[in-house]
Amino acid sequence: xxxxxxxxxxxxxxxxxxxxxxxxxxxxxxxxxxxxxxxxxxxxxxxxxxxxxxxxxxxxxxxxxxxxxxxxxxxxxxxxxxxxxxxxxxxxxxxxxxxxxxxxxx
Amino acid sequence: xxxxxxxxxxxxxxxxxxxxxxxxxxxxxxxxxxxxxxxxxxxxxxxxxxxxxxxxxxxxxxxxxxxxxxxxxxxxxxxxxxxxxxxxxxxxxxxxxxxxxxxxxxxxxxxxxxxxxxxxxxxxxxxxxxxxxxxxxxxxxxxxxxxxxxxxxxxxxxxxxxxxxxxxxxxxxxxxxxxxxxxxxxxxxxxxxxxxxxxxxxxxxxxxxxxxxxxxxxxxxxxxxxxxxxxxxxxxxxxxxxxxxxxxxxxxxxxxxxxxxxxxxxxxxxxxxxxxxxxxxxxxxxxxxxxxxxxxxxxxxxxxxxxxxxxxxxxxxxxxxxxxxxxxxxxxxxxxxxxxxxxxxxxxxxxxxxxxxxxxxxxxxxxxx
Numbered sequence: 001x002x003x004x005x006x007x008x009x010x011x012x013x014x015x016x017x018x019x020x021x022x023x024x025x026x027x028x029x030x031x032x033x034x035x036x037x038x039x040x041x042x043x044x045x046x047x048x049x050x051x052x053x054x055x056x057x058x059x060x061x062x063x064x065x066x067x068x069x070x071x072x073x074x075x076x077x078x079x080x081x082x083x084x085x086x087x088x089x090x091x092x093x094x095x096x097x098x099x100x101x102x103x104x105x106x
Numbered sequence: 107x108x109x110x111x112x113x114x115x116x117x118x119x120x121x122x123x124x125x126x127x128x129x130x131x132x133x134x135x136x137x138x139x140x141x142x143x144x145x146x147x148x149x150x151x152x153x154x155x156x157x158x159x160x161x162x163x164x165x166x167x168x169x170x171x172x173x174x175x176x177x178x179x180x181x182x183x184x185x186x187x188x189x190x191x192x193x194x195x196x197x198x199x200x201x202x203x204x205x206x207x208x209x210x211x212x213x214x215x216x217x218x219x220x221x222x223x224x225x226x227x228x229x230x231x232x233x234x235x236x237x238x239x240x241x242x243x244x245x246x247x248x249x250x251x252x253x254x255x256x257x258x259x260x261x262x263x264x265x266x267x268x269x270x271x272x273x274x275x276x277x278x279x280x281x282x283x284x285x286x287x288x289x290x291x292x293x294x295x296x297x298x299x300x301x302x303x304x305x306x307x308x309x310x311x312x313x314x315x316x317x318x319x320x321x322x323x324x325x326x327x328x329x330x331x332x333x334x335x336x337x338x339x340x341x342x343x344x345x346x347x348x349x350x351x352x353x354x355x356x357x358x359x360x361x362x363x364x365x366x367x368x369x370x371x372x373x374x375x376x377x378x379x380x381x382x383x384x385x386x387x388x389x390x391x392x393x394x395x396x397x398x399x400x401x402x403x404x405x406x407x408x409x410x411x412x413x414x415x416x417x418x419x420x421x422x423x424x425x426x427x428x429x430x431x432x433x434x435x436x437x438x439x440x441x442x443x444x445x446x447x448x449x450x451x452x453x454x455x456x457x458x459x460x461x462x463x464x465x466x467x468x469x470x471x472x473x474x475x
Contacts, residue, residue: 013283016319022281052287054311057415058319091304 001043001081004033007050014051017058026062034067037079044079049086055095064096065103073104162198163191164237169205171213173431173457181213182455185220192224193333202237206244211251211272211344212431212463215357218256218275219340220458223333223359231257243267251275251342271296272344273354279337281319286311289343289354297345298472299352309419314341316412317356317462325360325460327369332458334359350468359459362433364392389435390450397430397439416462417446423466431461 006014010033015024037044048055068076082093127135136147165187168180191199201221209217225231233254239245242265248254250266252274273292276285290310293299300306321339343354360366364387367379379385382399384392396413420426420441428439433456438449 013287015283016281016315016322021319021322022283024283053283053290053315054308056283056312056315056319058316087304091308 001045002037003045003047003083005050006046006048007052009033012051013053014055014059016056017062026059029059030063030066034063034080038067038071038075042079043081045081045083046089046092047083047086048088048092049083051088054088055092057099060095060099061103065099068100069103073100076100162200164200164202165191166202167206167217169207171206171208171217172210173212173216173436173461174210175451175453178453178457179455181216182457185216185458188220188224189333192221192229200234200237203239203244203248204237206239207241209244209247211342211353212355212429212461214247214251214253215275215340215342215355216457216461218253219277219338219357219359222256222277223335223338225257231259233259233261247272251344269348270344270346273342276341278339279322279335281315281322283311283315283318285318285341286314289314289341292343293345293352293354296347296474297352298474299345299466299468303422306419306422309415309422312415313419313464314354314356316415320412321356321358321360321460324366324370325358327361347471347473350471350473351466353463353465355461355463357459357461361459362389362456363396363430363460364389364433367392388450388452389433390437390452391435393430393432393435393437394448394450397428397437416464419464420466421446424469425467427463427465429461429463429465431457431463432459433457 010029011024013024014029015026016022017025018027019025036042064076064080067080071079080096082096083089124135133147136144165184167184168177170177171181172178173181188201191197192201221231239248246265246267247270249261249264250270251272254261254264256275256277271292273289276288278285290307300310318339318341322337325339326334326336339356339358341354341356343352345352361369364384367375368385370376370379382395384395387395393413397417416430417428417439420428420439423441424443426441430437434453436451436453440447440449
């Protein structure tokens with residue numbers, strides 16, 4: 001499984017929804033990383049322990065919510081894993097679960 | 107056509123041009139003047155240019171700068187004068203701070219933003235001690251909040267406010283969330299305001315980042331009939347360890363909340379707006395509806411909850427308030443003993459843009475040792 005250090009490879013502070021609004025956006029993360037992982041069926045463990053800010057609802061719904069809606073819950077969780085250690089990782093896991101449920105409820 | 111004929115045609119057109127120019131302006135074109143005649147002409151042009159710049163305008167700031175009921179009209183009238191004279195090339199303008207006795211931080215951020223947009227392109231601001239605040243406390247406040255630095259004025263001997271700490275004004279045109287981290291770390295250095303509570307930290311980050319994103323995404327439209335810095339927003343914060351209180355605020359000079367809704371291009375939002383009749387309601391009613399009511403969810407995302415995030419942070423604390431100023435309206439949400447009271451007010455005069463102020467008062471000391 002590929003281990004993805006979010007702070008090192010993307011940004012220390014996750015941004016807003018789209019690049020038009022601000023840098024390090026959810027849309028950029030989805031286009032640059034998530035779409036490739038899903039196309040190549042590459043399982044990834046995301047580690048956000050190096051980030052300095054919590055993930056906002058806009059980033060989460062634009063990045064993870066959209067992927068869950070496109071590929072379905074089963075495929076989503078077969079690809080996306082969050083590291084089990086650390087406060088920020090546990091918090092991210094809860095938030096991803098929440099936004100996946102919201103996205104799939106529509 | 108041979109070279110001789112070309113020269114003849116060129117000479118004819120040059121002759122015609124000189125003749126027309128002389129008829130119109132009563133003199134030879136500048137290009138054809140001799141050296142001495144050119145010098146004389148330049149001197150005359152300079153004098154006539156200087157005549158255009160009239161007597162310097164001095165805009166005196168009132169003694170109390172505040173957005174509260176009593177002082178709002180005077181403050182906004184002064185802002186109008188600044189907007190009229192400061193951007194103009196025809197006037198030399200000075201802003202007299204010497205009579206100020208008190209400035210509320212909300213008014214200060216609006217003033218700083220207004221001056222910034224007016225001097226964006228053509229003017230350089232200079233510090234004139236004659237017009238500096240005479241009140242020591244006011245001067246310390248302006249130094250602490252980075253008022254002079256905001257206009258790129260380098261000033262020596264910066265005496266800062268010792269009782270109250272201010273985060274220097276942050277200004278940007280993008281929703282860069284590192285500024286949210288900057289604000290949080292400013293408070294976190296000296297205060298235990300999040301109480302090691304992950305939810306409180308999440309709510310703090312969400313509130314500020316949503317406010318900034320709203321300013322960039324919705325506040326500004328393409329054609330506006332006044333000077334603006336597109337997508338601009340301002341952020342500042344302060345804490346007072348003796349009174350155990352902190353506040354932070356976010357301001358933009360956009361079209362205001364109500365008009366931003368009318369420009370929204372999403373069909374569901376338009377439907378919801380007409381369902382609640384928001385475009386005929388007052389500014390303060392619109393703000394209240396956005397904070398309290400459930401907004402429609404967009405087709406494929408869970409958008410539209412930005413305003414709800416603003417109030418979630420206040421709900422964590424026993425005493426706090428959220429004040430949202432937009433155009434003619436203000437809506438205040440005051441948290442006291444587990445309940446939130448709402449106060450709304452409509453003014454006659456309009457504040458440009460939207461200002462969101464969060465205030466928290468702690469019932470115990472939260473200062474870190």
